[in-house]
Amino acid sequence: MAITRARGRHRRPSRLTRTSATAAGVAALTTAGVLGTLASPAGAAQPEPEGSALAGAIAVDEVGTSLAEKIAAQADAQESAADAAAAKRKAEAEAERRAQEAKRKARAERAAEERAARAAERRRLNAYVAPVSGSYVSTGYRTGGAIWSSGSHTGVDFHAASGTPVHAVGRGTVVSTGSGGAYGNEVVLKMHDGTYTQYGHLSSIGVSAGQSVTPGQQLGLSGATGNTTGPHLHFEARTGPDYGSDMDPVAYLRSHGVDL
Template identity: 70%
Template sequence: MAFSCATGANRPTGKHRRPSRIERSTARAAGVAALTATGVIGTLAAPALAAEPAAEQTGLIPVISVDNSIADQIDAQAAAQERAAKEAAALKKAAQEAARKKAAEKAEREREAKERAAREAERKRLLSYVSPITGSYVSTGYKTGGAVWSSGSHTGVDFHAASGTSVHAVASGTVVEAGWGGAYGNQVVIKMNDGTYTQYGHLSSIGVSVGQTVTPGQQIGLSGATGNVTGPHLHFEARTTAEYGSDIDPVAYLRSHGVNL
């Protein structure tokens, strides 16, 4: 018995005939139904479908990618700021250290300059000469004649001074005599550092001893009226030796060393 299909009775058959869209759809539907009936689609399709959620459907991947990029930028910026802060702190510390060092060097230079100035001032002071009586004047000159002096003339000069006036060493030197000197009364003789000698007579008291070193302006005693005198004053001599008779002009001697009289 032969059967015919109403839908395809008038269509040619053969291996080159292309299935229609309806046929393809029907076949696909039939295949899906068969797979569903056997359970294959349940075991294969479900995991496959679950494993591929589209990025454009969820939006999760782009968000994570953007968040990581921003975090990296923030981290990089923080690291850069930290480096900048450390560099600034290092520069500040270096500047402070340089300023401290500069101030220390300046202070050291100033200290050394002060010390040099002090040493120089002391050196000049030790080399200087002063008057034996501050603010006094010569009341009797050198080589003044008269019977008062055993040699017939004055071997030194007299400085006006009330009893008890401070008497000073005129320059640096070493005491070679300190005590009673006959007509000179209480006297002090000093060998000066330049090799000359100075004598201070008629003292009311003596404040130094033999062998003691003295400096310009140092008090060596007090003026008075001991020995062969008519009143208190200071008898001052400049000598080439420590002995009587080696006298030189004391005013010229002091002036030659810068003392104004």
């Protein structure tokens, strides 16, 4: 049975329908051209596809290629930016690490310097020195003679012209100053180790009772006050502050590291 379309007035195809038909025609034409070429004998003349269909296919291909290239370029740019950001973060982290390490090292060096300074100060405060710089013992300990009321020398004499600086042999506290009878002007110190030292025949005194002194600090100037035949320093080491508690001054100083 034949089917016939009703006669009458028909609507014009829509734009979408036209576009689809055109695309289908291009595809069919392209396919026909390709198939025709494959089916035709070698050397036979083949109809060329219409110019508009071929141009459309090329244009679509070019658009696709250009879009792919743009996407790839964008991906490369994003990857490069990510790499640059990661490198920057790594460099910043390394710089921060180095800065912290430099600060830590500086703190450690300062701490070491402070410890060394404190240690040096402790050594200085605990050190002992000769009572007269660059001098020597002119009269030894326990030397006998009528000049001494006890019959022997209770200390040692250091050669020193009048006005020569006299120093504390170590760290201590001034116990007494002033006239000491036969010792003339004297200074007596209680040392930090509990012993005592005495400095006699001074021409002047530069410290006062109760004052703390450090090794090498000037106590006064040598002279010839008291019972003496000439200027020098009479030095004693004692177990107590008073006369009669003397001990060998040279052995005392040497036991504290003083080379005489």
